[in-house]
Amino acid sequence: MISGRTSLPEHVTVKAFVIVPLVAVAVAVPFAWGWGLSWIDVGLGAFFFVISGLGVTVGYHRLFTHGSFKANRALRVALAIAGSFAAQGQVTTWVADHRRHHAFSDRAGDPHSPWLFGTGPRALAKGFWHAHMGWLFDREVTNSQRFAPDLLADKDIRMVDRLFPLWIAMSLLLPGIAGGLITWSVWGGVTAFFWAGLVRVGLLHHVTWSVNSICHMIGERPFTSRDKAANFWPLAIFSFGEAWHNLHHADPTCARHGVLRGQIDISARVIWLFEKLGWARDVRWPTSARLDRLATAK
Incomplete structure (x- = not known):
């Protein structure tokens, strides 16, 4: 098992990779305000970010990859389409990659571990790039x-996968159409397409990729897992609870990842709502006894 500790030089290097890009994005937004960014763009961007983001976290990840709960047919199809709106790949491809990640987590065979090249500064830089997005290119x-194989045998999921280009087109065009109709202007449609379409997809990509990279490099590890999966609280809200990554790797089929006091897990709350509405069943909620067994000895 890979050690759960990170040395000070490694910690500083990783923080540099994490903080600098986020600062750059934060600085860019005020420059755009009043020229090509409005509250309508922000509102539409937030709406589509939530829909597509929960499609990935609740649908692609907790339902289709890990079977954390069972959903009725309509909800399964809706979550598959919502996840497709994130433009992170077809349902079956995404799930296959993620199951392989768990099968070989932080070892040879893991498609996006940051620890495959060593622990020196150059190796960490290469590892961060590989885990974050480099693995997608090579x-x-x-x-x-x-x-x-279960998804390949599911005719509903095969249909959603075949129509993947349509979902991408809708994900990018619907914000622009909505922005144009709300402002009753072509420019309103253009800015909404840019911010709520293109930029929103890009931001969601980096949130998802950050779980692959950051959450396997730094953070707290209160539960025992066979890899370096860690909790990184600054990502918890934007990732809808996925950044409570340590518990997830300790107990992958658990429907709630944020199980400790103060750990907000929006995806788990959405699953809870689906269960209350009768759309979801057999939800694998955490139990105190199991969490006690998984807890890291102090």
């Missing part, structure tokens, strides 16, 4: 027959 295609 990767071995995951065998879906091996890692996602």
Whole structure:
């Protein structure tokens, strides 16, 4: 098992990679305000960010990858389409990659571990890039027959996968159409397409990729797992609870990742709501006894 500790030089290096890009984005937004960014763009961007983000976290991840709960047919299809709106790949491809990640987490065979190249500054830089997005450009295609045979056999999911280009087009065009109709102007449609379409997809990509990279490099590890998965609280809200990554790798099928006091897990709350509405069943909620067994010895 890879050690859960991170040395001070490694910690500083990782923080530099994490903080600098976020500062750059934060500085760019005020420059755009009043020229090409409005509250309508922000509102539409937030709406589509939530829909597509929960499609990934609740649908792609907790439902289709790990079977944390069962959903009725309408909800399964809706979550598959919502996840497709994030433009992170077809349901089956995404699930196959993520199941392979868990099968070989932080070891050879993991498609996006940051720890495959060593622990020195240069190795960490290469590892961060690889885990964050480099693996997408130079990767071995995951065998879906091996890692996602259940989805290949699901006719509803096969249909959603076939229509993936349509979902991408809708994800990018619907914000622009809504912005144009709300402002009754072409410019309103253009800015909404840019911010609530393109930029929103890009931001969501980096939130998801940050779970792959940051949450396997720094953070708290209150539960025992066989890898370096950690909790990184600054990402918790934007990732809808996915950044409580340590518990997830300690107990992958658990429907709630943020199980400790103060850990907000929006995805788990959405699953809870689906359960109350009768749309979801057999939810794998955490139990005190299991959490006690998984807790890291102090």
